[in-house]
Amino acid sequence: MTPIDDAHSDMTPEAASSSQHDTRCGFVALIGAPNAGKSTLLNRLVGTKISIVTHKVQTTRAIMRGIALEGASQIIFVDTPGIFRPKRRLDRAMVDTAWGGAKDADLVALLVDAERGLGDDVNGILGKLADVRQPKILILNKIDQVRREVLLEMAMKANDRVRFEQTFMISALSGDGCGDFLSYLAGAVPPGPWLYPDDQVSDLPLRALAAEITREKLFLRLHDELPYASTVETEQWKDQADGSARIEQTIYVERESQKRIVIGHKGETIKAISMAARADIQEMAEKPVHLFLFVKVRENWGDDPERYREMGIEFPR
Numbered sequence: 001m002t003p004i005d006d007a008h009s010d011m012t013p014e015a016a017s018s019s020q021h022d023t024r025c026g027f028v029a030l031i032g033a034p035n036a037g038k039s040t041l042l043n044r045l046v047g048t049k050i051s052i053v054t055h056k057v058q059t060t061r062a063i064m065r066g067i068a069l070e071g072a073s074q075i076i077f078v079d080t081p082g083i084f085r086p087k088r089r090l091d092r093a094m095v096d097t098a099w100g101g102a103k104d105a106d107l108v109a110l111l112v113d114a115e116r117g118l119g120d121d122v123n124g125i126l127g128k129l130a131d132v133r134q135p136k137i138l139i140l141n142k143i144d145q146v147r148r149e150v151l152l153e154m155a156m157k158a159n160d161r162v163r164f165e166q167t168f169m170i171s172a173l174s175g176d177g178c179g180d181f182l183s184y185l186a187g188a189v190p191p192g193p194w195l196y197p198d199d200q201v202s203d204l205p206l207r208a209l210a211a212e213i214t215r216e217k218l219f220l221r222l223h224d225e226l227p228y229a230s231t232v233e234t235e236q237w238k239d240q241a242d243g244s245a246r247i248e249q250t251i252y253v254e255r256e257s258q259k260r261i262v263i264g265h266k267g268e269t270i271k272a273i274s275m276a277a278r279a280d281i282q283e284m285a286e287k288p289v290h291l292f293l294f295v296k297v298r299e300n301w302g303d304d305p306e307r308y309r310e311m312g313i314e315f316p317r
């Protein structure tokens with residue numbers, strides 16, 4: 001018998017039967033080094049494209065949430081920006097945001113790229129995790145690439161350093177082990193009413209998601225030429241009478257030279273970015289989309305705290 005069943009045993013039969021339908025709801029922070037696979041896992045568990053996966057390291061800046069439903073449980077994921085050694089001011093803000101997300105959550109899940117193993121970055125995170133009070137879960141990801149013995153040794157080493165409630169071995173890419181992880185979370189989040197209607201998979205407004213999609217296309221196309229400090233904002237989203245949406249977005253870069261790169265020869269680059277983004281935004285919005293992209297220079301963008309705040313990043317007080 002689970003503790004919950006015990007608690008019900010002295011209730012009236014009616015109360016006991018209605019409480020069997022009691023819901024659970026909680027926040028799970030996904031913590032991990034850049035490229036550990038957080039976005040891939042989140043996309044899989046939530047079943048819709050919410051967090052953006054790119055091969056560019058450190059692209060997940062703002063905290064994004066995806067909501068998974070499993071049985072009577074609603075699991076709200078807080079996808080954190082990559083935790084890594086801060087260099088610039090923006091980077092430090094990202095790290096603080098990531099740990100802030102962890103402290104507000106009911107559970108903290110550390111996702112480790114098992115292919116890379118327990119390097120300096122993961123060891124640093126393990127050191128900090130020991131001070132986190134919430135129940136902690138270890139997830140070794142990319143098991144499709146790693147031998148079993150290596151995985152077991154890694155799991156043991158990590159568990160020696162931090163008291164994890166549970167260790168999961170998964171492949172976010174193939175889905176192996178992801179269902180077990182989700183079932184575990186469904187039972188681990190606290191009893192309580194759902195915070196979001198069940199058809200709502202993300203609390204990010206469509207405009208922000210649309211901006212993320214364009215930013216993904218921008219990075220996929222220009223990964224080596226553009227600093228990740230470039231950003232995209234949806235300035236206007238108009239649902240039109242014919243059922244389509246007219247969307248205007250601005251790509252902000254730091255220098256004139258970057259503006260030229262984004263636009264490309266005869267506008268070819270921006271056209272390609274726009275076409276790719278439009279296709280994905282259309283799919284997300286489930287309606288035809290007319291996308292208009294503008295490129296503007298915003299100098300010293302990376303040092304402007306107001307910009308971070310708009311992205312949900314707060315500086316420590």
Ligand SMILES: Nc1nc2c(ncn2[C@@H]2O[C@H](COP(=O)(O)OP(=O)(O)OP(=O)(O)O)[C@@H](O)[C@H]2O)c(=O)[nH]1
Binds near residue numbers: 037
């Ligand atoms: N082989 C393999 N590759 C994976 C797996 N999970 C993720 N990847 C790949 O790892 C890379 C990084 O994945 P992301 O999901 O973007 O990583 P992230 O942790 O969100 O990265 P940041 O946003 O930089 O923090 C991508 O190329 C994924 O396709 C897996 O289970 N197996």
